[in-house]
Amino acid sequence: MTTFQGQRIVLGVCGGVAAYKAIELCRKLVDAGAFVSVVMTRSSKEFVGEATFSALSSEPVWSSLFHERDAIPHTRLGQAADLVLVAPATARLISAYATGYSHDLLTNVLLATRAPVVICPAMHTEMWEHPSVQDNLSVLARRGVHVVEPEEGRLAGGDVGSGRLASSESILGEAQRVLSLSPKSNTTDNSDRAVQSEREHPGSLEGLQVLVTAGGTREPIDPVRYIGNRSSGKQGHALAEEALHRGALVTLITTAQIATSAAITAVSVETAQQMHDAVMSRSEAADVIVMAAAVADFAPTQVAAEKLKKRDGTPVFEMHPTVDILAALGSCKPKGQTLVGFAAETNNVRENAQRKLQEKQVDILVVNDVAAPGVGFEFDTNEVAILSAAAQDRVVPLTDKRSVAAAVLDAVVSTRSAQASVPSSGE
Ligand SMILES: Cc1cc2nc3c(=O)[nH]c(=O)nc-3n(C[C@H](O)[C@H](O)[C@H](O)COP(=O)(O)O)c2cc1C
Incomplete structure (x- = not known):
């Protein structure tokens, strides 16, 4: 495994109730010395405010393909990244990524990057178990995308079942493991x-x-x-x-x-x-x-x-x-x-x-x-x-x-x- 110190991490945040947990992830990555660029989907802003992420990452949040401070933000973000981490990943994002349907900044970054990708799905049990979600995840896993499976537990609306975003320890542990496998990191033991x-x-x-x-x-x-x-x-x-x-x-x-x-x-x-x-x-x-x-x-x-x-x-x-x-x-x-x-x-x-x-x-x-x-x-x-x-x-x-x-x-x-x-x- 390797350190987050000095690593450039794109943190993709999708529109689900677990979006608030991405705040803790952002904070921990920044505290561990990573340079974090947060890419929020439009829906995610219904759940959490971008000001929190901007303050934590010390740079404005990225969310649009157009009219951003960079003419082609998706390629710059994708190419510069050491790791792209999407947490939470919605059923919509997983589907768009699996099929290459790149209609927003986050899916464009995912297609434009050569960096390893870790996605952390979170959704209701029925959605999580739906064959279309599982098939899309299998496609992504076959392509080398790392998936941190959700846990069992309390879900939005008082339901209980599988689909809850994995703990920040599991997500960061996997992110570290994946970073340590990439060629930039030369220590394995x-x-x-x-x-x-x-x-x-x-x-x-x-x-x-x-x-x-x-x-x-x-x-x-x-x-x-x-x-x-x-x-x-x-x-x-x-x-x-x-x-x-x-x-x-x-x-x-x-x-x-x-x-x-x-x-x-x-x-x-x-x-x-x-x-x-x-x-x-x-x-x-x-x-x-x-x-x-x-x-x-x-x-x-x-x-x-x-x-x-x-x-x-x-x-x-x-x-x-x-x-x-x-x-x-x-x-x-x-x-x-x-x-x-x-x-x-x-x-x-x-x-x-x-x-x-x-x-x-x-x-x-x-x-x-x-x-x-x-x-x-x-x-x-x-x-x-x-x-x-x-x-x-x-x-x-x-x-x-x-x-x-x-x-x-x-x-x-x-x-x-x-x-x-x-x-x-x-x-
Ligand atoms: C209150 C609420 C909670 C939601 N939670 C989830 C969720 O946990 N996972 C999910 O895949 N979709 C969830 N959705 C549906 C997504 O918000 C919806 O599919 C949206 O288009 C996703 O957009 P995005 O992938 O661009 O962020 C939720 C919707 C609402 C209204």
């Missing part, structure tokens, strides 16, 4: 990418998919109460912001109600099981996973259906161990992925951490002694030791959590470089 990125920008995580977890999980005991912990999520959020700052595509799975940059894909969860499911469904695509969340070790076996009352006596809770997310990730870690765990300890800090580093098969373990003043939970400051399986251990004295995040991500970069320079067996 995670390790190569890490080395090249590090050579170009020390400490950079440009183009890498970084998954971060944050906050303490909450295990319900009845509809209004839960067993939780003191983790505020500040360290995890600082890590996500720092990774974004270094050019990564960031997904943050969090229990904390802390505002994040718009370019971060934030997923809200509450329990250890929800965090497990959210992490595992995204882990394979991640180049770096930083498990900063404080995940409960035990959860009540029974959750009372109604609020527990004092008059019913003192409740006794049977607990069961929760799923071990870090161990699950360590046991199925894909080649080239860097896994970072966090350990909050109150005694035998170093020994416990060393054991965890080995047992859970993580590359880096960030350990803090949460019994020390100003350290860890709820504070804005932290003091950590960063233990690494492949690079030098490092102690970060008491400092703000963003600086700790920077030190952790420096360790990630060093570890990836060290791992990339070790020849694998058979070489």
Whole structure:
């Protein structure tokens, strides 16, 4: 895969309810360093305003074949593009593109470009399943157009079914993958990418998919109460912001109600099981996973259906161990992925951490002694030791959590470089 930095991307937006989601895509691409030219169909302006796209992309939106600021906008846009991404793509656009019916700017750009094309259909289930739509998509796929299939879910008008625009993570992930296949991009392997990125920008995580977890999980005991912990999520959020700052595509799975940059894909969860499911469904695509969340070790076996009352006596809770997310990730870690765990300890800090580093098969373990003043939970400051399986251990004295995040991500970069320079067996 490659980075969006410096890539010229035409973002085509069609007239469907999902047009508003193209705003988030535009924002994320721009934040990741892409030059985005937005081409809106006339219908799309019934759904979203062009001023938003102009402001985000820092250039006026393109929408007409004629009377634009360029005499022949379709060829200029099409020829200059590294990638054309259409999201959402309507049934109308798919049909026009498949048949070459080029009556508006977007279909002209699609025919005029030699760049790879990714289209992301979104429509009601009946339309999506219609043979004409499926046949048109087959034609396009045969011609090498990349299709990001819609998902199941809530549709306009309260209906539920397939046809909902794919998530921005899936769309941007596919766009990155497709860009990495094009001849302009000459890196194909995670390790190569890490080395090249590090050579170009020390400490950079440009183009890498970084998954971060944050906050303490909450295990319900009845509809209004839960067993939780003191983790505020500040360290995890600082890590996500720092990774974004270094050019990564960031997904943050969090229990904390802390505002994040718009370019971060934030997923809200509450329990250890929800965090497990959210992490595992995204882990394979991640180049770096930083498990900063404080995940409960035990959860009540029974959750009372109604609020527990004092008059019913003192409740006794049977607990069961929760799923071990870090161990699950360590046991199925894909080649080239860097896994970072966090350990909050109150005694035998170093020994416990060393054991965890080995047992859970993580590359880096960030350990803090949460019994020390100003350290860890709820504070804005932290003091950590960063233990690494492949690079030098490092102690970060008491400092703000963003600086700790920077030190952790420096360790990630060093570890990836060290791992990339070790020849694998058979070489
Ligand atoms: C409220 C509303 C929602 C619509 N949503 C979709 C949609 O999600 N997908 C789709 O293919 N067409 C949808 N349509 C129909 C398109 O807007 C219509 O086919 C239009 O001609 C598409 O134009 P365009 O492809 O040039 O953007 C919708 C129409 C309306 C009125």
